[in-house]
Amino acid sequence: MKLKKLLAAALALTALALPLTSCGNSAGKTAGTTTVKLGVVGSIYEDLWTPAKEALKEEGIDLEIVQFSDYVTPNNALDNGDIDLNAFQHHIYLDNELEQYGYKIEPIAYTFIIPLNLYSHKVNSLSELKDGDVIAIPDDVTNGGRAIKVLAAAGLITLRADADFNPTLDDIETYNVGIEIKELKANTIPSVLEDVTAAIINGNYALDFGLKTEEAIYKDDVLDEEKYWNLVAARTADLSDPAKVETYKKVVAAFQSDATEKVFNETFGGYFIKVGWDQDLLASR
Numbered sequence: 001m002k003l004k005k006l007l008a009a010a011l012a013l014t015a016l017a018l019p020l021t022s023c024g025n026s027a028g029k030t031a032g033t034t035t036v037k038l039g040v041v042g043s044i045y046e047d048l049w050t051p052a053k054e055a056l057k058e059e060g061i062d063l064e065i066v067q068f069s070d071y072v073t074p075n076n077a078l079d080n081g082d083i084d085l086n087a088f089q090h091h092i093y094l095d096n097e098l099e100q101y102g103y104k105i106e107p108i109a110y111t112f113i114i115p116l117n118l119y120s121h122k123v124n125s126l127s128e129l130k131d132g133d134v135i136a137i138p139d140d141v142t143n144g145g146r147a148i149k150v151l152a153a154a155g156l157i158t159l160r161a162d163a164d165f166n167p168t169l170d171d172i173e174t175y176n177v178g179i180e181i182k183e184l185k186a187n188t189i190p191s192v193l194e195d196v197t198a199a200i201i202n203g204n205y206a207l208d209f210g211l212k213t214e215e216a217i218y219k220d221d222v223l224d225e226e227k228y229w230n231l232v233a234a235r236t237a238d239l240s241d242p243a244k245v246e247t248y249k250k251v252v253a254a255f256q257s258d259a260t261e262k263v264f265n266e267t268f269g270g271y272f273i274k275v276g277w278d279q280d281l282l283a284s285r
């Protein structure tokens with residue numbers, strides 16, 4: 001499904017490949033229209049950005065969606081000036097890329113977060129969970145850490161005060177309910193939902209498996225940690241150009257709109273949640 005491609009990208013899985021599009025030169029003006037090239041991974045981003053693209057036409061801005069087939073190339077393309085902006089990653093992934101490659105790029109806005117919810121076909125609420133029940137969670141560092149935080153927020157476990165930002169099972173201080181946590185590959189968890197008591201399932205796999213957000217016995221409310229927020233990134237050098245900053249402000253405003261939120265809720269069933277729209281990262285530019 002299209003959504004699976006996007007959500008996997010938003011959870012920042014890495015792979016190497018070539019871009020689907022050769023970007024050429026970056027933004028420019030033609031016949032009174034300013035073109036802004038936005039790099040994304042996954043065709044579903046075109047659905048998410050359609051309201052913004054339409055609104056920007058009235059501002060004289062042509063938002064050109066540039067598709068990439070992997071999650072490594074878009075930051076390289078942005079740093080090289082082949083595109084003007086990208087919107088495919090969360091803060092953890094960007095921070096890792098900056099540390100690894102030294103790119104001179106930075107966030108200019110936040111877009112959404114994808115929740116990790118707790119689902120079950122055996123119990124209807126958290127209060128029904130008991131000692132010995134098995135809960136499956138993703139085994140990768142980022143999603144596994146988030147899942148453990150969800151279990152803590154649900155009151156099932158208590159983490160040590162000095163737990164890492166992405167905690168592991170070793171960071172659990174107390175099991176408030178004597179559950180057994182089973183770490184599995186994220187893409188296999190839906191298929192074992194019948195074999196465990198409950199499972200924390202990534203949004204893309206939950207949707208593919210026919211699970212709706214309202215069916216969750218606990219909804220991820222660990223939504224205020226910016227490291228998990230998806231973002232729009234720009235070249236740092238471009239943020240010294242007042243004309244480009246004004247254009248990027250219009251792009252951000254067009255995305256952070258009621259029309260986009262409607263797409264989140266009505267088209268994709270609440271698997272995207274707006275976050276950080278009240279933060280103006282370009283205010284000081």
